[in-house]
Amino acid sequence: MASCKATDAVYHADPPPAAKKLRELFYCAHMNHSHIAHFYALAAPDFVLGPMSDPAQRNILGVVAKVGLQIGGEVIKHRAYAQSIQATIGGKATHPVCGLPGGMSKSITEEERKDFEEKAKSLVEFAKFSIKLFNDVVLSNKEYLALITGEIYTMKSYYMGLVDNNNRVNFYDGNLRLVDPDGKEVAKFRPAEYLDYIAEHTEPWSYMKFPFLKKVGWKGFTEGKDSGVYRVSSLARLNAAEGMATPLAQAEYERLYQTLGGKPVHATLAFHWARLVELLYAAERLLELCRDKEITSPEVRTIPTATPDEGVGVVEAPRGVLIHHYKTDEKGIVQKVNLIVATAHNYPAMNMSIKKAAQSLIKKGQEVSEGLLNMVEMAFRAYDPCMACATHTLPGQMPLEVVIHDSQGNVIDRFTQHLPS
Amino acid sequence: MMKVLVLGLGNPILTDDGVGPHVAKELEDKLDENVTIMEASLAGLNVLDLLVGYDRAIIIDSIKTRGGKAGQIYRLDLGEFEVTRHAVSTHGVNLVTALELGKMLGLDLPHKIDILAIEVAETDRFGEECTPEVARAIPVCAGMIIDELKAGGAACTGDAAFD
Numbered sequence: 001m002a003s004c005k006a007t008d009a010v011y012h013a014d015p016p017p018a019a020k021k022l023r024e025l026f027y028c029a030h031m032n033h034s035h036i037a038h039f040y041a042l043a044a045p046d047f048v049l050g051p052m053s054d055p056a057q058r059n060i061l062g063v064v065a066k067v068g069l070q071i072g073g074e075v076i077k078h079r080a081y082a083q084s085i086q087a088t089i090g091g092k093a094t095h096p097v098c099g100l101p102g103g104m105s106k107s108i109t110e111e112e113r114k115d116f117e118e119k120a121k122s123l124v125e126f127a128k129f130s131i132k133l134f135n136d137v138v139l140s141n142k143e144y145l146a147l148i149t150g151e152i153y154t155m156k157s158y159y160m161g162l163v164d165n166n167n168r169v170n171f172y173d174g175n176l177r178l179v180d181p182d183g184k185e186v187a188k189f190r191p192a193e194y195l196d197y198i199a200e201h202t203e204p205w206s207y208m209k210f211p212f213l214k215k216v217g218w219k220g221f222t223e224g225k226d227s228g229v230y231r232v233s234s235l236a237r238l239n240a241a242e243g244m245a246t247p248l249a250q251a252e253y254e255r256l257y258q259t260l261g262g263k264p265v266h267a268t269l270a271f272h273w274a275r276l277v278e279l280l281y282a283a284e285r286l287l288e289l290c291r292d293k294e295i296t297s298p299e300v301r302t303i304p305t306a307t308p309d310e311g312v313g314v315v316e317a318p319r320g321v322l323i324h325h326y327k328t329d330e331k332g333i334v335q336k337v338n339l340i341v342a343t344a345h346n347y348p349a350m351n352m353s354i355k356k357a358a359q360s361l362i363k364k365g366q367e368v369s370e371g372l373l374n375m376v377e378m379a380f381r382a383y384d385p386c387m388a389c390a391t392h393t394l395p396g397q398m399p400l401e402v403v404i405h406d407s408q409g410n411v412i413d414r415f416t417q418h419l420p421s
Numbered sequence: 422m423m424k425v426l427v428l429g430l431g432n433p434i435l436t437d438d439g440v441g442p443h444v445a446k447e448l449e450d451k452l453d454e455n456v457t458i459m460e461a462s463l464a465g466l467n468v469l470d471l472l473v474g475y476d477r478a479i480i481i482d483s484i485k486t487r488g489g490k491a492g493q494i495y496r497l498d499l500g501e502f503e504v505t506r507h508a509v510s511t512h513g514v515n516l517v518t519a520l521e522l523g524k525m526l527g528l529d530l531p532h533k534i535d536i537l538a539i540e541v542a543e544t545d546r547f548g549e550e551c552t553p554e555v556a557r558a559i560p561v562c563a564g565m566i567i568d569e570l571k572a573g574g575a576a577c578t579g580d581a582a583f584d
Contacts, residue, residue: 037466061521072526080470093470094463 001027001172002313004099006324009192009311010332011304013102018297022104024172025116025289026089026096027315031171031282032123033082033093034318035234035275038384039130040075043272046378047138051147052371067133078126081119085286088112101308103301113296120287124248127280131252134276139259148269149260152360153379155353156181156223156266158213158230160345161240162316163188168245169237169281171316177240178213181225183264187215191314194323198340201348210348211340221352229352232320232345233383234274239264246288249281268353271382308332317342319384343385353379362404368413373402425456426475426531427566430482432462436548437491437541437555440562441481444539447563452570469519469528478531479566483555484538491542492554494562499534535569537562 001023008015015023041060048066049058057065064072083093089108090096098105108116138144147153163177164170176194178187189197200209201218212218212228219227230236244250256273257263265274289295308331313324320342327336343350357379361372404413429445432438442460449458461471472478484495499517523530539562542552550556 041466059518061518061525064522064525069526072522076469076523076526076528079466083467083470092461094461094467 001030001099001315002317002322002324003326005173005313005315006311006326007099007101007313009313010308010326010328011101011311012306012308013302013304015103015302016297016299018107018294019103019300019302020173021289021292021295022089022108022300023099025286025295026086026098027172028282028286028289029082029085029089031318032127032279032286033079033086035279035282036075036079036082036126036130038275038318039134039272039279042381042384043275044137046374046381047141047144047272051375051378052369055370055374058374071133074126074129078123081123085116085119088116100301102304105301107298107300108296110296113290117287117290120283120290123283124280124287127276127283128248130279131276134273138273148267148273152357152375153268153353153382154266155231155268155349155356156225157227157349158186158216159236159239159264160230160232160321161237162191162314162321163241164245166245167242169241169243169278169316170245171282173315176314176321178230179240179264181223181264181266183239191323192312194312194314194325194340200340208347209344211345212348221348221355223352229348230345231349232342233271233318234278235265235268235271236320237316238274238277244277244281246281246284248284249277252277252280268379268382271384275384319343319386320345341386343383346383346385350380350383350385353382358402364407368402368404368415373415376402422455423476424474425570426472426478427452427456427458428468428471428478428480429458429460430463430468430480433460434547434549436543436546437539437551438483438544439549440483440539440541440551440555440559443551443556443559444481444537444562444566447559448566451563451567456570465515465519466522468516469523469530472520472530472534473523473528475531476533478534479569480534480536481562481566482536482538483541483544485541485544489540490554491540491552492558493540494558494565495538495540497536497538499536537565 004023040063044063045058045060048063086093086096090098158178158180160176160178162170162174164174167177175188175190177185178197180186187197197214198211199214199218200211202209210218213230214228216226216228221229223229238253238256244253256270256277257265260267260270308328310327311325315322322342323340325338326334328334354376357376361375362368402415403411406412427445427448429441429443431441433442445458445460452458457475459471461468463471499520520530520534539555539558541555551559
């Protein structure tokens with residue numbers, strides 16, 4: 001979707017309103033499918049089964065065994081609903097082929113709209129159920145609440161997210177809003193101005209870059225207002241905005257901040273709850289768009305007439321702000337590309353979260369158990385990172401190495417998985 | 422009549438990674454009407470969605486093994502895959518876990534899934550065609566699938582050197 005918007009900009013072709021709505025509808029369906037998968041496959045095992053539970057059970061299969069097959073069936077059904085909406089609009093659910101400079105390749109029929117509406121209604125109910133499950137399993141458990149709000153998983157940073165004209169969270173369009181660690185707005189800018197606000201630091205030990213706020217500067221891997229480290233994705237979007245644009249999601253947004261002590265929330269594990277607030281928003285917004293009279297309009301394309309040159313497209317990917325920037329020749333052949341993907345924005349913060357969790361959890365004389373290492377992993381699983389996307393490589397598996405040093409810096413233990421030989 | 426899915430997995434613009442879709446293309450119009458041929462650049466839970474409703478599936482994908490010779494074709498079964506069930510990202514839920522979940526939930530999944538993996542050489546460069554050794558394996562693999570579906574048995578051209 002970011003590439004689609006970037007090509008609109010390259011060709012100076014503003015899509016008609018129905019095309020923008022159709023894209024947003026498609027995108028809300030995508031958010032539904034991605035957030036459902038993340039919550040049930042990745043977040044829930046740590047909470048439903050417990051962070052220190054048997055790793056053989058601590059997975060989506062264990063979650064389904066515990067919460068019941070009926071709920072498992074609902075997870076698969078609603079993921080499939082969202083995917084089928086995407087496939088109908090986009091030709092394919094993943095890697096859709098519907099986006100063109102200036103709009104969409106085809107409109108939807110009234111019959112398709114009705115089908116989407118029924119599915120959207122069900123998705124709203126499923127999002128409400130998922131929040132209730134989180135409430136029952138996580139929030140009503142004092143130990144888990146303490147884990148979420150505790151220092152181990154807390155990091156004070158700036159936050160960035162896409163907002164609409166009323167500073168509400170928007171996944172498809174708007175301006176980028178930045179708030180500082182106290183929640184104060186420090187910038188709001190058009191996506192095309194991103195280079196004025198974001199720069200990238202490099203380290204010799206990583207082939208991924210470390211984005212930071214240009215006006216604050218790179219001060220190393222440090223927290224707080226003086227450090228240019230910022231975060232994106234679900235909790236960051238909520239922190240960077242002033243609310244949600246749909247009623248049920250807004251109520252849940254308010255409950256999140258009431259429960260966790262006001263804005264902004266710096267608790268990394270609260271990214272999971274924020275993701276569910278967004279799931280509810282995505283479902284409600286999906287339903288709104290399905291009921292929009294313009295959504296079946298055949299006017300879904302502005303034919304480009306200008307000479308293509310350069311453009312930036314920004315959306316909120318499920319994992320956070322996604323920036324595509326293309327420069328082309330006069331025939332539209334791409335000459336230069338710059339992408340900053342969500343996982344890259346969060347990369348400095350992820351490193352810091354892992355370090356903090358590891359240093360807090362691994363203590364002298366204590367056996368480093370698999371459960372303890374899982375609790376370190378939880379610090380970065382909350383970000384829903386995709387290192388393959390962020391590094392533009394396709395490793396297939398997540399290489400991980402944990403090296404434990406004593407106070408003199410001597411290596412006393414080492415745990416590895418999937419390291420290249 | 423038994424419903425069969427032949428699924429070519431891979432990215433068709435990433436040189437040899439597209440070998441699965443190329444085999445699927447090669448099979449167009451060569452199989453009976455109870456066989457659906459599909460191409461996809463998907464993994465895990467998304468592949469699960471595609472498998473629902475079929476009695477049997479044959480998946481063709483690319484593979485890189487240590488010391489493997491480009492163009493070799495391996496027959497794999499699901500038990501041979503190392504399983505990391507608790508993934509880090511939603512991009513990481515693997516096929517074995519997805520299938521176990523599907524079975525647990527009583528989804529209508531194929532009772533037999535065969536995986537044919539073709540050893541590849543180049544997957545880091547953009548290109549819509551495979552390298553020569555891998556391209557030569559495309560009709561061979563397609564022929565294996567035709568024979569397999571006719572006879573219910575199959576052969577392969579190499580042994581995988583798994584770590």
